[in-house]
Amino acid sequence: MKSIKSIVRPNKVDDVKDALAKLNISGMTVTEVRGHGKQKGHTAIYRGKEYNVSLLPKMEIESVVPDTIVDEAIKAIVQAARTGEIGDGRVFVFPVLESYRIRTGEKES
Amino acid sequence: MKSIKSIVRPNKVDDVKDALAKLNISGMTVTEVRGHGKQKGHTAIYRGKEYNVSLLPKMEIESVVPDTIVDEAIKAIVQAARTGEIGDGRVFVFPVLESYRIRTGEKES
Amino acid sequence: MKSIKSIVRPNKVDDVKDALAKLNISGMTVTEVRGHGKQKGHTAIYRGKEYNVSLLPKMEIESVVPDTIVDEAIKAIVQAARTGEIGDGRVFVFPVLESYRIRTGEKES
Amino acid sequence: MNQADTAWMLIATALVLLMTPALAFFYGGLVRSKNALNTMMMSYISLGFVGVLWALLGYSLAFTEGNNWIGSLANAWLNGVGLEPKGTIPHVLFMAFQATFCIITAALISGAIVERMRFSAYVTFISLWSLAVYAPIAHWVWGGGWLADMGALDFAGGTVVHVNAGVAALVAAFVLGKRQEYPSSSLLPHNVPFVLLGAGLLWFGWFGFNAGSALAANGIAGLAFVTTMLAPAATLVVWSFLDLFRSGKPTAVGAATAIVVGLVAITPAAGFVSPMSAIILGGLAAFPSYIAMQIRAKTSLDDSLDVVAAHGVGGATGALLTGVFAEKSLNGIADGLLFGNPGQLATQAIAVAAAIVYSGVVSFILLKLIGAVIPLRASESDEGAGLDITQHGEEAYLHVGSTSSRAEVM
Amino acid sequence: MNQADTAWMLIATALVLLMTPALAFFYGGLVRSKNALNTMMMSYISLGFVGVLWALLGYSLAFTEGNNWIGSLANAWLNGVGLEPKGTIPHVLFMAFQATFCIITAALISGAIVERMRFSAYVTFISLWSLAVYAPIAHWVWGGGWLADMGALDFAGGTVVHVNAGVAALVAAFVLGKRQEYPSSSLLPHNVPFVLLGAGLLWFGWFGFNAGSALAANGIAGLAFVTTMLAPAATLVVWSFLDLFRSGKPTAVGAATAIVVGLVAITPAAGFVSPMSAIILGGLAAFPSYIAMQIRAKTSLDDSLDVVAAHGVGGATGALLTGVFAEKSLNGIADGLLFGNPGQLATQAIAVAAAIVYSGVVSFILLKLIGAVIPLRASESDEGAGLDITQHGEEAYLHVGSTSSRAEVM
Amino acid sequence: MNQADTAWMLIATALVLLMTPALAFFYGGLVRSKNALNTMMMSYISLGFVGVLWALLGYSLAFTEGNNWIGSLANAWLNGVGLEPKGTIPHVLFMAFQATFCIITAALISGAIVERMRFSAYVTFISLWSLAVYAPIAHWVWGGGWLADMGALDFAGGTVVHVNAGVAALVAAFVLGKRQEYPSSSLLPHNVPFVLLGAGLLWFGWFGFNAGSALAANGIAGLAFVTTMLAPAATLVVWSFLDLFRSGKPTAVGAATAIVVGLVAITPAAGFVSPMSAIILGGLAAFPSYIAMQIRAKTSLDDSLDVVAAHGVGGATGALLTGVFAEKSLNGIADGLLFGNPGQLATQAIAVAAAIVYSGVVSFILLKLIGAVIPLRASESDEGAGLDITQHGEEAYLHVGSTSSRAEVM
Numbered sequence A, B, C: 001m002k003s004i005k006s007i008v009r010p011n012k013v014d015d016v017k018d019a020l021a022k023l024n025i026s027g028m029t030v031t032e033v034r035g036h037g038k039q040k041g042h043t044a045i046y047r048g049k050e051y052n053v054s055l056l057p058k059m060e061i062e063s064v065v066p067d068t069i070v071d072e073a074i075k076a077i078v079q080a081a082r083t084g085e086i087g088d089g090r091v092f093v094f095p096v097l098e099s100y101r102i103r104t105g106e107k108e109s
Numbered sequence D, E, F: 001m002n003q004a005d006t007a008w009m010l011i012a013t014a015l016v017l018l019m020t021p022a023l024a025f026f027y028g029g030l031v032r033s034k035n036a037l038n039t040m041m042m043s044y045i046s047l048g049f050v051g052v053l054w055a056l057l058g059y060s061l062a063f064t065e066g067n068n069w070i071g072s073l074a075n076a077w078l079n080g081v082g083l084e085p086k087g088t089i090p091h092v093l094f095m096a097f098q099a100t101f102c103i104i105t106a107a108l109i110s111g112a113i114v115e116r117m118r119f120s121a122y123v124t125f126i127s128l129w130s131l132a133v134y135a136p137i138a139h140w141v142w143g144g145g146w147l148a149d150m151g152a153l154d155f156a157g158g159t160v161v162h163v164n165a166g167v168a169a170l171v172a173a174f175v176l177g178k179r180q181e182y183p184s185s186s187l188l189p190h191n192v193p194f195v196l197l198g199a200g201l202l203w204f205g206w207f208g209f210n211a212g213s214a215l216a217a218n219g220i221a222g223l224a225f226v227t228t229m230l231a232p233a234a235t236l237v238v239w240s241f242l243d244l245f246r247s248g249k250p251t252a253v254g255a256a257t258a259i260v261v262g263l264v265a266i267t268p269a270a271g272f273v274s275p276m277s278a279i280i281l282g283g284l285a286a287f288p289s290y291i292a293m294q295i296r297a298k299t300s301l302d303d304s305l306d307v308v309a310a311h312g313v314g315g316a317t318g319a320l321l322t323g324v325f326a327e328k329s330l331n332g333i334a335d336g337l338l339f340g341n342p343g344q345l346a347t348q349a350i351a352v353a354a355a356i357v358y359s360g361v362v363s364f365i366l367l368k369l370i371g372a373v374i375p376l377r378a379s380e381s382d383e384g385a386g387l388d389i390t391q392h393g394e395e396a397y398l399h400v401g402s403t404s405s406r407a408e409v410m
């Protein structure tokens, strides 16, 4: 099992979710984050001064999936979240050692 | 060392925390998240239209613990967070390579 | 590639970001979290009763960096985020299997 | 008809109407975010159901001549309530002013049962309660009933509004039972600025409530205005010191509560006591409510937002102190204990006791009757998920991207 | 000059002015958080631009004698608008009261085009619109124009304000086009408590709007006050049942909307109908707006915050029902259908139709003219990132540490 | 006694009282969320301490005859302040109206020292300040003191309220020193909608402040009302263009600030200038405050919420422009420079200078005295953690599950 963690634009969550649903991946956990990378941030103006707000709103989508569909899933996410403009985000893959379903207490594999 | 990441119902955080405290695990980091899985989401009604709000509020609890107590900790979390209804959440275990305490700068093991 | 996840005081984000920038690390994702550890929490008073609010506001900074600069990065973070008082936080290092840039779809290494 | 009085009563009525949305924020900020809308709706819905029922029936029951206990149906369906003067203002306006009192009194009760009561049961309860409890008690005191005959003083509703709502709240909290997580977990407020907003708007609106109860733009209105400004100011000062002595920290929720307690306490006294007496009355009123809150916190009674301590105890304190500080030289009506008329204090006590007994008994009966038909409480799992989603299909706050939601196929 | 009338009109004017910030919260809570400030600014900015233009030109165009279609420039630049009485109140105060109407009418339109319109284009539009559309229609009905001559009844602006704004909103939504994500994603409100706050403050302010339109502290003001209290109460009750029947859940956004719809509907009728008629009118008015909202939801017209259903349909309903429920015995002016004068209904229909046609056509022309000079819409990527950052350089909410921001080198 | 005047002054006083909660939101939204409650409490607490002290002492010091510099204790403890008329309204009501001015003036200062001042030191400071600084200056201008004798014009408090608070704020920011992170990090507002709410409610309340300062429901009240509507509208327009020219983006915080600056500037002039002059005055007033803010941003003076630029500079601008635009034909009192009386401008300048010197010196002394007894600043670690937790034991916002909190064993 692997964990796919994607950082995407806030208005891309629906599209990523739909793309994963097509692969029958429905489990996911989503977090509001702010991120910084190539994208420069925006200029905030406050009381006669300009500020660089360098952390911009993004959404993080974490989905733990079986090893066999990791590649497919990544492809789907990248396609769904891409606009081609700077700030589209990243996908990271982490190893997962174990996974349990709390409702049943069962270990999954 | 391993990182135990649990996704639980918002009103179960206290119980999970108490359960871990009994095992002398006090370090944890908690995040507001929204999640989707087997649970269907709720129907929102807005101006004459119904919507499926498919991401429901959950809490993520991450605790990095020594390898020796991982199993015990998982058991405790599962027990504390279980209601038996769909939507109880998941526990994932990740490998941790290194860990530092910022206050002292020391590496832990 | 490794993921460095730091839990720091809310008012240390700027300093950590600047410290990483000096190492030419600009990519990072930041999340509002609440944490518990050695630090006792604060006492809230509400309608004639005292409560221990045991989870205190922290910020989590996740940055995925090449293996070669992990040690340097950790050192920089620890230095920037340290106050020496209880509650300074932790740095955890996780293995990353793969990383993709959504904008380009390219795999990074 | 007096135009200046009309001008003042127009705005005074608007001010009292604003108190119900203000209460929605005071209460709404104190609950957890998953119940914020449900709590606010409990106030807003009163503007609809109780407002309409008051016009159709409640006003007539409370304010027409009838017997000592209840009015008649002479003005039901607003029959005979037109532009003719009632006192020095249009009759319709007098009716509207009184409507706003009934609306907020019903909404006050909700603070005791938030985060667990089924919405439909709540709406049914306050609708019936406004007719079966509020209207009769209003009649006793203001509509020419037996407490009026006895000479009970209640300038703007210490007994009719606050003791009455406080007792109904106590009964409702008792009948409903406590929230699942109470008191093991602390159920802390989700938005304290909203609580402060509510308190600020309540104070603003309360000037209409108290100074409007003079029903004229005269010296007594001025007096009631000033006491309504000074009493809560004094309560706020004393409460801050009580907080300071108890825990070292004056709290914002405490400040908001202190303002409300001071306002409640001065309500029955507003046009009867001198401004200096108002300062003393306001300062004194901090103690019983503060202590009641400490005591309640040690019991398992889940009067969630302390309606009993603030309105019940605060209202009773104010009603009794009215019997202490009233000055005939100001109001031309009656002196209190301090001015040589100890009997007034006894009269006040009787009025408070009557409201306690009647409101307590009838509220209990109403809840049991309704409970026999619809469950009073939301289901356990609905309570866990929060009443916003489960009773209203909505969440109070949603951030961009934080939820994925698609229109359902229709 | 009558001092009591002046006292009432001072506060009534302040109340109407407050409605524009109230609207900012009603609308601001309904959009997504990334557009919250932009939406609020669309109301606030009207207080500046439209307010100043009204004083310089609009008032004169609307309220001086001129011809049947438009006033003159006799009072332009507030020439001749001083402390002398206009009716029974100072002329300047009358001008200010009318200013607050123009300000909010312009701001109402914004609900149809939020989350996508370029701010500069919007400000240009409402500025010109207030002179080219609002001022003439106000002149027709209140300034001695042709609709006044015909005997059209519009107590406080059902046609002038609500139908007018509703139609302009429809045209603007149509010209601007829909938001990128509409209707595939649901674009849910980010802060429902703000919506409730807005609705509560709007109701409060509306007492100034309607009862202030009596321009005096008299019985008619009292009547207008009471109908403004009871009609929305009835709408709220009926709407709750409609919500209940449709989906089992009475919503908070629905309650806030119902209050506004009831207020809109009673606006033209406020001083012309009896309180009981107001209850019936308010109850009836729930249906057309509720249904209009259902229908709109099935189309691709992105009238984002349902200005057409609430103000257009609600205003038209109210204007027509004024022709049904008006009673000469109350207002001394005209009877409606139910009181033996069916012709009034026809007159009302003509007034509504005239406002629809004129506002529709001129709003369309204005938008096309402006669109020829500046793009009406924000760029696609600006719309995606949100208009707060891109149009105003600000975010509505920021939490400690959640953003790293350094002062730029200057 | 005049009933219409009483009606108006009742509501005007309520409006001014509402300004203090409004200020709490204006200021509270501008700070970071960890200091939101502390900032709001700094306004609310003034309603308690300053309110009570005003009744006990301040009113007498300011408004009784005494000498040229200070009143007597004739009305201390509200001795002799009863229902008898003062002018045309009840004396108690006059006292209450003036109380609300003192309360908000004290609270205004807090904007300069938020996010770092110890709460107890702050409460002590504003309590003493209201007696030692506000009461004397109010006496000079409104209580028959030397500035009144000189003919200084200050309709509703440009000098007494705004210059005074602005200077005290400057001194306090200087004595307290800057926040740890200022100016290296930007300390951005956490809730801009609250800032807009505050600005909206401030405007609403300000009608009571300015038009209420006529102390009657007459033409002058109407005039003051209208200038209070038009001046900030003009400031808002000009400020938007300044924002646009400077950075291309009109900001919401800028709009809220512009409204306040316009209100401040028209305050001394409200009942003395024509509506058209008000528009010009409001537009002109944008420049000095805008520039002052730019300059302050380049210094290390941490006047955190720009009290000096908005109230100090804005108030002085208004006071001086009153000496330019005043028209005897309107107010019967004095002409300004433009109407042939250049001496008035000099008188105005003297009044402003006197307030600056007195308020500056005495505020400095008070702070140093208090600082000798209690530390003025919160500890460094308290400042880091935020003053809400450390001074009040509360957090402003908590979401379900986001904190684990158990009742402590008692």
Ligand SMILES: Nc1ncnc2c1ncn2[C@@H]1O[C@H](COP(=O)(O)OP(=O)(O)O)[C@@H](O)[C@H]1O
Binding pocket: A007, A034, A035, A036, A037, A038, A039, A040, A056, A058, A085, A086, A087, A088, A089, A090, C026, C027, C028, C029, C030, C062, C063, C064, C065, C101, C102, C103
């Ligand atoms: N090295 C990294 N570690 C963690 N998060 C990153 C990293 N690089 C980028 N991100 C996340 O991805 C987002 C988009 O990255 P950015 O570089 O701005 O765009 P792009 O990838 O299109 O060049 C950032 O806002 C951040 O949240």
Ligand SMILES: Nc1ncnc2c1ncn2[C@@H]1O[C@H](COP(=O)(O)OP(=O)(O)O)[C@@H](O)[C@H]1O
Binding pocket: A026, A027, A028, A029, A030, A062, A063, A064, A065, A101, A102, A103, B007, B034, B035, B036, B037, B038, B039, B040, B056, B058, B085, B086, B087, B088, B089, B090
């Ligand atoms: N594959 C997954 N990856 C990440 N998070 C998941 C995954 N599956 C479930 N979750 C999280 O667990 C929560 C509960 O899961 P759900 O399937 O609804 O309940 P249950 O596990 O009881 O069937 C989800 O809301 C989501 O946050």
Ligand SMILES: Nc1ncnc2c1ncn2[C@@H]1O[C@H](COP(=O)(O)OP(=O)(O)O)[C@@H](O)[C@H]1O
Binding pocket: B026, B027, B028, B029, B030, B062, B063, B064, B065, B101, B102, B103, C007, C034, C035, C036, C037, C038, C039, C040, C056, C058, C085, C086, C087, C088, C089, C090
């Ligand atoms: N074992 C852990 N797992 C996850 N997070 C932890 C752990 N221990 C500490 N943390 C995080 O670090 C923060 C600071 O830790 P704490 O023990 O209070 O301070 P210190 O490390 O200075 O002793 C906590 O609030 C929590 O967010």
